[in-house]
Amino acid sequence: MKNDDLELVRGSGNVYRDFDRPNAGLEQARAIIAAEIINILDDRKLSTRDAEKKTGVAHSEFSRIRNAQLRRFTLDRMILILGKLDEDVEVNVTFHPRQQIENRPYIL
Numbered sequence: 001m002k003n004d005d006l007e008l009v010r011g012s013g014n015v016y017r018d019f020d021r022p023n024a025g026l027e028q029a030r031a032i033i034a035a036e037i038i039n040i041l042d043d044r045k046l047s048t049r050d051a052e053k054k055t056g057v058a059h060s061e062f063s064r065i066r067n068a069q070l071r072r073f074t075l076d077r078m079i080l081i082l083g084k085l086d087e088d089v090e091v092n093v094t095f096h097p098r099q100q101i102e103n104r105p106y107i108l
Contacts, residue, residue, distance in 0.1 A: 030070045033078040037065050040085050055084035 016024035016031075041051055041062065048059035048066070061081070064072070079089050 026075070027070075029075055030073060030078060031068070033075065033082065034065045034068065034070055034073075036087075037062075037078065037081060037085070040082075040087065041066075051085070055081065057081055057084060 011018045014024050014028045016027040021027060040046075041048075046054065048062035051057065051062045052059040064070070065078075065081075070078075079091070082089050
């Protein structure tokens, strides 16, 4: 394979949108919050069992977050978990009009 066979494609900043996933914004937000929860657990060297003792949130929930199984989590639930980890949360929401992809209707 030659270098000139490769094409550089820039992402949108949301990998879920780049792969045409429904609810890409929601999935991105959950992934960002999950990453923060994981960073806190790692920084504090908390196992899922230790996190359960500290927060009252089942260790299986922390395990799901660590394994990026986020489908069953709502944003407010994940923010609540951050609060139980003694973190203050500030949420900023920005709205941009969607750009329609050629010959495709908007995906809601």
